[in-house]
Amino acid sequence: MSASLAVITLDYRQGTSxxxxxxxxxxxxxxxxxQEAVTGVIRPIEDFFSGLAHLPTLEDQNRELRExxxxxxxxxxxxxxxxxxxxxxxxxxxxxxxxxxSVAATVxxxxxxxxxxxxxxxxxxxxxxxxxxxxxxxxxxxPRLVGRVVRVTExxxxxxxxxxxxxxxxxxxxxxxxxxxxxxxxxxxxxxxLITPTTEIEGGERVFTxxxxxxxxxGRYPPDILIGAVARLVPADNELEAYVTVKPAxxxxxxxxxxxxxxxxxxxx
Amino acid sequence: xxxxxxxxGLVLITVLLLxxxxxxxxxxLGVRPELVYMVTILFALLDGPAEGAVVxxxxxxxxxxxxxxxxxxxxxxLTVLGYTVGLSRQFITSPSPLVPAILVALGTAAGLxxxxxxxxxxxxxxxxxxxxxxxxLLAALYGAVLTPIAYPLIRRLDEGARxxxxxxx
Numbered sequence: 053m054s055a056s057l058a059v060i061t062l063d064y065r066q067g068t069s070x071x072x073x074x075x076x077x078x079x080x081x082x083x084x085x086x087q088e089a090v091t092g093v094i095r096p097i098e099d100f101f102s103g104l105a106h107l108p109t110l111e112d113q114n115r116e117l118r119e120x121x122x123x124x125x126x127x128x129x130x131x132x133x134x135x136x137x138x139x140x141x142x143x144x145x146x147x148x149x150x151x152x153x154s155v156a157a158t159v160x161x162x163x164x165x166x167x168x169x170x171x172x173x174x175x176x177x178x179x180x181x182x183x184x185x186x187x188x189x190x191x192x193x194x195p196r197l198v199g200r201v202v203r204v205t206e207x208x209x210x211x212x213x214x215x216x217x218x219x220x221x222x223x224x225x226x227x228x229x230x231x232x233x234x235x236x237x238x239x240x241x242x243x244x245x246l247i248t249p250t251t252e253i254e255g256g257e258r259v260f261t262x263x264x265x266x267x268x269x270x271g272r273y274p275p276d277i278l279i280g281a282v283a284r285l286v287p288a289d290n291e292l293e294a295y296v297t298v299k300p301a302x303x304x305x306x307x308x309x310x311x312x313x314x315x316x317x318x319x320x321x
Numbered sequence: 322x323x324x325x326x327x328x329x330g331l332v333l334i335t336v337l338l339l340x341x342x343x344x345x346x347x348x349x350l351g352v353r354p355e356l357v358y359m360v361t362i363l364f365a366l367l368d369g370p371a372e373g374a375v376v377x378x379x380x381x382x383x384x385x386x387x388x389x390x391x392x393x394x395x396x397x398x399l400t401v402l403g404y405t406v407g408l409s410r411q412f413i414t415s416p417s418p419l420v421p422a423i424l425v426a427l428g429t430a431a432g433l434x435x436x437x438x439x440x441x442x443x444x445x446x447x448x449x450x451x452x453x454x455x456x457x458l459l460a461a462l463y464g465a466v467l468t469p470i471a472y473p474l475i476r477r478l479d480e481g482a483r484x485x486x487x488x489x490x
Binding site: 053055056057058059060061062063064072075076079080083086087090091094160161162163164165166167168170172202203210217218238239240305 | 334337338339340341342343345346351352353355374378381382383384385386387388389391392393394396397400401404437440443446447448452456460
């Protein structure tokens with residue numbers, strides 16, 4: 053028990069840069085290959101696509117993806133699951149062509165806690181992944197926000213999903229052009245706050261990321277990435293602000309492939 | 322001794338892997354089982370408070386490191402849980418096969434509640450009480466359901482790893 057209390061105290065004093073954080077990264081680095089192996093066993097179909105995230109260059113990535121898509125075409129007629137994955141990968145390919153400086157990755161684990169909404173991907177610093185880089189899915193027409201990288205090792209990275217209560221970002225409503233702060237609420241819909249109470253908002257209105265720059269520091273995400281759609285309008289309980297709940301555009305229960313954007317990473321203002 | 326450490330280490334790594342992969346998808350109404358809690362309780366039930374506390378501390382620390390969250394809280398929770406369950410053995414007289422499942426359910430619920438309170442006191446628990454209660458109850462139920470599968474396996478591994486007494490004539 054004394055050892056536990058010592059660990060809590062050390063961690064509290066050293067924050068994210070002490071030896072305990074280093075031990076955590078080492079533990080994650082050691083577990084990532086095992087998680088990848090287990091995920092491969094329990095989701096055999098992922099083996100077929102595992103090369104997606106390991107390709108060295110964009111050209112190779114595109115060629116490999118096209119080859120995989122050709123193979124998939126032959127299976128579509130008989131296999132509905134393959135069709136879904138084919139469409140997912142096709143969308144991701146289009147998205148990657150729009151963002152050449154991005155890295156495709158496979159989700160290999162879903163975190164270990166009921167109180168944390170994070171996933172682990174199979175790409176790390178060797179692929180250029182850094183903390184705070186945005187993670188997206190979708191197609192070139194409609195990129196959708198997954199979250200951001202919060203911890204990275206050589207071969208894996210933890211991604212904090214937008215539904216995690218620790219996650220917050222600037223957002224803008226598509227119709228009314230009202231901006232606000234969108235925060236995760238775990239298993240419930242997202243909450244967008246700091247909205248002017250007099251704003252007219254319609255149910256189903258889409259919500260996108262909002263870029264900003266304050267004193268040289270940029271916001272967390274690039275603009276115009278779809279976050280979700282307004283689910284419920286909550287009457288203002290004071291005259292200063294109102295909030296809405298937002299249904300995420302991503303189905304986090306079945307996240308398999310993602311794209312990490314290598315945008316410049318700076319601390320949000 | 323080394324064999325015992327290896328067995329406990331392998332069991333903990335296996336349940337952490339399962340919890341972060343398979344059971345991330347196989348949830349009970351959105352809640353995954355707390356397998357490290359279950360393993361700690363079962364080892365404590367089989368071997369007593371000292372072993373329970375050590376397994377709980379090591380398992381909790383491993384989970385803390387994987388979570389990238391404040392470290393030590395799960396280790397503290399499981400150390401206390403393992404020790405308490407180990408102590409409670411002497412008060413359990415029923416031979417019912419349901420005893421391990423009931424202990425896992427009660428221990429998981431108490432452990433998660435303790436973890437939530439400590440996290441809240443550290444200012445790092447933003448979850449509403451309704452959600453917390455749901456997770457505690459469902460994780461306890463899920464653990465109890467899995468115990469009839471896990472308990473025989475862990476008991477067999479535990480007995481196989483015990484040092485054997487050598488009698489020389």
